[in-house]
Amino acid sequence: MTYTVVIPNFNREDQLILAVNSILKQTLPAEEIIIVDDSSSQSINYKNVERLDHRVKIITHLKNSGVSAARNTGYKFSSTEKVLFLDSDDLWHCDKARTVVLLLNTAPVVVNGFTASKENFFANRGQREGSGVALDGFFSLIKNRVQGSSIGICKKQFT
Secondary structure, three states, rough: OOEEEEEEEEOOOHHHHHHHEEEEHOOOOOEEEEEHHHHHHOOOOOOHHHOOOOOOOEEEOOOOOOOOHHHHHHHOOOOOOEEEEOOOOOOOOOHHHHHHHHHHHHEEEEEEEEOOOHHHHOOOOOOEOOEOOEEEOOHHHHHOOOHHHHHHHHHHOOO
């Protein structure tokens, strides 16, 4: 049950360290933690972040491209089938990753830790059913305009 966490970052250091520490406290450890600096205009000492754990990898955009591009870069460089996204100013409960990874075994996309089939999602007009809402594939992501700050995906669905 391996997974990668991708964290886009722009001009945050203290909050980023807190976010990474919340990943390090997960009951299901991450295989890798990829931080994508989106050409921060402030000086960020990434050595302080890298010292937190050997699984932390830093990728730097030479030009500011926005949070979506930073997520896409992290996704591209991830080495696991399951990829979870965390914003640099957010924290996770210690069981967040385990819950999302387990749900990814039943649905290819998990949004905010909830899952359901696409048919149930549309039949219920997006209302949570059972354990919540997940989207079955990229089409659902576009059609339902899901924000990507708290999402887990299986890469095979998007290749």
